[in-house]
Amino acid sequence: MRERQDARERRRAREFEAFAGGAGGRLLRTALLLTGDREAAERLLTRALARTYAAWDGLGGLGGEDPYERTRQELVARYARSARGRFRLLRPFRRGDLGPGLLARLTPQERLVVVLRLHEGVAEEQTAAALGVSVERVRALCARAVLTVAA
The missing domain is CATH 1.10.10.10 (Winged helix-like DNA-binding domain superfamily/Winged helix DNA-binding domain)
Incomplete structure (x- = not known):
């Protein structure tokens, strides 16, 4: 039983790594266009990818949901929240x-x-x-x- 669970976790990690490796560059560019700052873009993308990974079910991604779309939605939501919540981004x-x-x-x-x-x-x-x-x-x-x- 434990071996099966370990195998599932490894497959989940490989699937996510393949997704992040393939989509990471474009998502980083999107985050950079939103934030205008490389460090802020990397933080924004890291948090969005972490949320995507947390929802990843290991059985073909997010249960039929497009992981790119999900991560982009998370980027947008996080950026929008930060724009409302921080003085620097209100102007x-x-x-x-x-x-x-x-x-x-x-x-x-x-x-x-x-x-x-x-x-x-x-x-x-x-x-x-x-x-x-x-x-x-x-x-x-x-x-x-x-x-x-x-x-």
Whole structure:
């Protein structure tokens, strides 16, 4: 019995390592676009991956749920919570936070919409649901963000 459990745990760890190895780079890029800071992005991704691993059932991932989608949702939720909870993230990023990056002038909510819609290719409806806003609000935020970046 114990040997079976150990074998399951090893398989679970291998499956998760394969997922993290394959998706980690893109997820880190997404976290970096959200935070604008390498260390903060790595912390955000580490916490999101830890939550994904905790939910991993070892029998084909998350019981049919897409592990990439789950981890991305966790990244977004954690970033959104930190943006509401910290003074530094309540205002638009300063120029030095991202260097000369185009996203430096966006608010955290605009940044979330741009990253989800344009970088990740998430549909408006899914973006709205993830952020708890209307589809119209997502459209408005995206349009304003694009105008801000283009200016």
